[in-house]
Structures are given as structure tokens and as C-alpha cells.
Amino acid sequence: MPQKTLLLVTVGSPPSALVNALQEPLATHLGVSAAVSRMALSSPAYAFNKDRSQYHCNAIMRRLGTVLDEARRDAGPGDGRPDLVMGVTDADLFEPDSPFVFGQADRESRVAVMSLFRLRQGAEGEQLRRRVQVEAVHQAGHLIGLSYCEDSRCVMFFPQSAQDIDRKSLGPCNVCRNELNRLNR
Numbered sequence: 001m002p003q004k005t006l007l008l009v010t011v012g013s014p015p016s017a018l019v020n021a022l023q024e025p026l027a028t029h030l031g032v033s034a035a036v037s038r039m040a041l042s043s044p045a046y047a048f049n050k051d052r053s054q055y056h057c058n059a060i061m062r063r064l065g066t067v068l069d070e071a072r073r074d075a076g077p078g079d080g081r082p083d084l085v086m087g088v089t090d091a092d093l094f095e096p097d098s099p100f101v102f103g104q105a106d107r108e109s110r111v112a113v114m115s116l117f118r119l120r121q122g123a124e125g126e127q128l129r130r131r132v133q134v135e136a137v138h139q140a141g142h143l144i145g146l147s148y149c150e151d152s153r154c155v156m157f158f159p160q161s162a163q164d165i166d167r168k169s170l171g172p173c174n175v176c177r178n179e180l181n182r183l184n185r
Helices: 016-020 023-030 057-074 125-143 162-167 174-183
Strands: 005-011 033-036 054-056 084-089 103-106 111-115
Touching: 005 016, 005 057, 016 033, 016 125, 023 033, 023 125, 054 057, 057 084, 057 103, 057 111, 084 125, 103 125, 111 125, 125 162
Parallel strands: 005 033, 005 084, 084 111
Antiparallel strands: 103 111
């Protein structure tokens, strides 16, 4: 199976160094080729919910879906057409049934979004970079077909807090790695 290409799109103004730091772990741990898009989306005011003072991730994901469609349409011969898109934002994200989410992925639409907002809490420097990488690998794992894992050290474990992310590995456990190999056949 050919390698998947993931387009990383900034939403708002997350630090470019953190966005660029996602490419290597996505390739190493999932076999996904990631490229940072030249196209960036502005701050997602359209997704803001004033009652919650948070941003609805599904609204952002719909906008990212149009970016993916446009990038696929505009890819010229020899250009890698992106298969997937992931937005990276500083906005505090939510889903209606959750107080917050670190990110969200929809395999069917091939779109994900992740937030640095709660990953920043109590972290800076290397710890923050690692948290962001773990969350990116987690969301990309969902995009390529991996489900949540019960192993709290696996990158596909469902985190409830930033401390849960700190305990996770950057890569999948053996069970999830076997599933990844099966998906890539």
C-alpha cells in the first residue's frame, strides 16, 4: 500500500516550530509522510461558542475538509496529492458531550484537528513538544484506521488529562502496531 500523505494546516497562529516538529514522528511511528501546508487558516472565530468560551472542533474540521479538497485538486503532476489533513490550533476545542478535547479525527472525511491549548498547561520546551507530537500521532492514527487502545502507554490510549499524554509512548503498542501493519497491507 502506498504511503499516506498528511497535510498539516495551521489554524490561527500555533508556533511553527511545534508544527514542523510533527513531521518526523508521524513518519517514524505511522509511516505517514507529513507536509506543512503553505495555506493557513485564520483564527476560527466561526467555530466559537460564547456559552462555553471554546471552539467547536467539527466546525473547524468542515473548513479543513475544503482545504484538503482544494489541495488535492491543485496538486500538479509529480506533486504528492495529500490523502489526509490535520489542523493544528491554539484554540480550546470541545465536542458537545465533552468538557474539552485535545483533538478530533474523522476517518471518513480524512480530516483531523488538534489543539495546543490544554497541552500547554504545566508544560514548556521539550515536554510541550513531546505532548504535541504524541497527540498528532494519536489523531493521525485514527485517520489511518487505528482505534482507541486500553494500554495506557500506547499512543492510541484515550487521554483524559495532559498527564495521561505524558505517560503515553510516541508510538503504538504491539497490538496497535500489528493492526497498523494489517491496515497497510
